[in-house]
Amino acid sequence: MIYLDSAATSFQKPPAVYEAVERAMRTMASPGRGGHEPAMLAADLALDCRCDAAELFRMDAPENVVFTFNATHALNIAINSLVRPGDKVVVSGYEHNSVMRPLRLRGANVTVASSPLFCPAEMEAAFAAALPGAKAAVCTVMSNVFGYITPIDDIAELCQKNGVPLIIDAAQGAGNMDIDWKALAAAFIAMPGHKGLLGPQGTGLLLCAQQGMPFMAGGTGSDSKNPDMPDYLPDRMEAGTHNISGIAGLREGIRYVRERRPKEIGRHEAVLMRRLAENLRKISGMEVFLAENEAVQGGVLSVRHELVGCEALAECLGAAGVAVRSGLHCAPCAHQTAGTTHTGTVRFSISPFNTEEEINQAAEITKACVKKLLIDRK
Amino acid sequence: MQHYLILCRSLTYAQRAQRAVERAGGSGTVVKAPQEVTGGGCTYGVRVPAGKLDIAMAAIQRAGLPTGKTYIYETDGTLREVRV
Numbered sequence: 485m486i487y488l489d490s491a492a493t494s495f496q497k498p499p500a501v502y503e504a505v506e507r508a509m510r511t512m513a514s515p516g517r518g519g520h521e522p523a524m525l526a527a528d529l530a531l532d533c534r535c536d537a538a539e540l541f542r543m544d545a546p547e548n549v550v551f552t553f554n555a556t557h558a559l560n561i562a563i564n565s566l567v568r569p570g571d572k573v574v575v576s577g578y579e580h581n582s583v584m585r586p587l588r589l590r591g592a593n594v595t596v597a598s599s600p601l602f603c604p605a606e607m608e609a610a611f612a613a614a615l616p617g618a619k620a621a622v623c624t625v626m627s628n629v630f631g632y633i634t635p636i637d638d639i640a641e642l643c644q645k646n647g648v649p650l651i652i653d654a655a656q657g658a659g660n661m662d663i664d665w666k667a668l669a670a671a672f673i674a675m676p677g678h679k680g681l682l683g684p685q686g687t688g689l690l691l692c693a694q695q696g697m698p699f700m701a702g703g704t705g706s707d708s709k710n711p712d713m714p715d716y717l718p719d720r721m722e723a724g725t726h727n728i729s730g731i732a733g734l735r736e737g738i739r740y741v742r743e744r745r746p747k748e749i750g751r752h753e754a755v756l757m758r759r760l761a762e763n764l765r766k767i768s769g770m771e772v773f774l775a776e777n778e779a780v781q782g783g784v785l786s787v788r789h790e791l792v793g794c795e796a797l798a799e800c801l802g803a804a805g806v807a808v809r810s811g812l813h814c815a816p817c818a819h820q821t822a823g824t825t826h827t828g829t830v831r832f833s834i835s836p837f838n839t840e841e842e843i844n845q846a847a848e849i850t851k852a853c854v855k856k857l858l859i860d861r862k
Numbered sequence: 863m864q865h866y867l868i869l870c871r872s873l874t875y876a877q878r879a880q881r882a883v884e885r886a887g888g889s890g891t892v893v894k895a896p897q898e899v900t901g902g903g904c905t906y907g908v909r910v911p912a913g914k915l916d917i918a919m920a921a922i923q924r925a926g927l928p929t930g931k932t933y934i935y936e937t938d939g940t941l942r943e944v945r946v
Binding site for chain 2: 515516518519524527528530531534546547705706707708709710714716718719
């Protein structure tokens with residue numbers, strides 16, 4: 485199989501990830517639940533993972549790295565912490581439902597700082613116009629649909645100037661972009677463990693500048709007589725038993741990313757994406773959403789065909805051994821901005837493990853699928 | 863051998879304190895603190911050998927980590943608070 489759906493979940497992981505998951509299940513219990521060896525091994529592992537994440541994202545305080553179950557969980561905590569019903573919240577036009585739905589649930593008054601695809605200056609201008617009066621802002625670092633790398637540094641600076649706390653959704657950028665906690669000075673940065681960080685499903689991280697509101701309450705193994713959640717991180721935000729086997733795998737994923745370096749991984753993915761795009765452009769009737777400016781698109785590519793439906797194309801590709809995703813990718817906001825809501829797109833997303841040969845094969849198979857589906861149509 | 867117990871606000875802080883002590887050339891073990899000294903319920907601390915307390919406290923302070931009270935383990939196993 486040629487796996488090109490890493491924007492949803494990275495499928496291939498470094499071998500150390502699989503080994504660490506099994507080792508944790510066989511040797512570890514839960515951090516903070518006892519002083520015995522299995523509990524302390526788990527505690528050491530959890531702190532090691534926090535420290536590795538803190539170094540990757542250039543944070544000083546590993547205790548401000550909170551484990552979550554995915555990016556959605558992390559974003560819910562962040563939004564719940566900063567947003568009150570009726571608050572004005574500014575978002576980009578490329579946000580995922582993991583941002584839009586929690587904001588709606590919270591009763592936020594959402595202002596979409598809408599801007600055209602692959603136009604960072606316009607996005608910055610839209611944020612500048614929308615930020616006054618806002619209580620919070622949320623922005624992705626990279627569109628999960630189009631791979632559009634947003635001008636997050638500039639948006640973070642604008643938020644600081646306007647005194648608006650920023651929540652960054654790093655779901656598509658963690659592991660393949662340099663994300664500098666200190667430079668961004670965000671209130672929270674949320675990310676999954678199972679995408680670019682190459683960890684197992686059921687893992688995520690929330691980088692916190694402040695304590696925030698617990699999204700769940702429960703046992704923490706600390707401050708037990710207190711009827712409320714502890715007032716310090718990470719305990720305040722981590723109720724219940726940790727996914728320690730997942731965290732073990734995540735730690736190895738992070739170590740791999742640190743060794744190979746996010747920027748290099750991002751470059752590898754972007755080069756392959758561009759090669760794929762150039763090949764797919766040769767297919768008659770295929771619309772390829774490719775940025776002219778190479779700097780503003782990562783390893784995610786959306787396409788659609790004027791005659792062949794996205795679901796049919798993705799199904800044909802799947803049957804031929806190419807794993808991609810079709811539809812709206814849980815981001816109707818992004819499709820609305822790009823004008824693709826009525827069709828959706830077929831999304832190809834690259835991982836550090838994809839090769840040029842795979843990309844060439846995927847393009848050939850796509851061509852064959854389009855041809856077949858066009859014949860079937862007649 | 864006599865030991866001291868340096869209370870920490872949480873397991874994570876106790877672990878960080880222990881690592882700071884070891885980086886400074888001292889030794890320490892993260893332990894679950896006895897209920898009689900925790901006040902708020904479960905917590906953890908770093909147990910350090912007598913004679914190494916100064917090194918440990920200095921290392922923890924240099925790392926900027928908050929600590930709670932410090933206790934000495936009496937020969938009967940009970941804990942007595944000490945001023946450091």
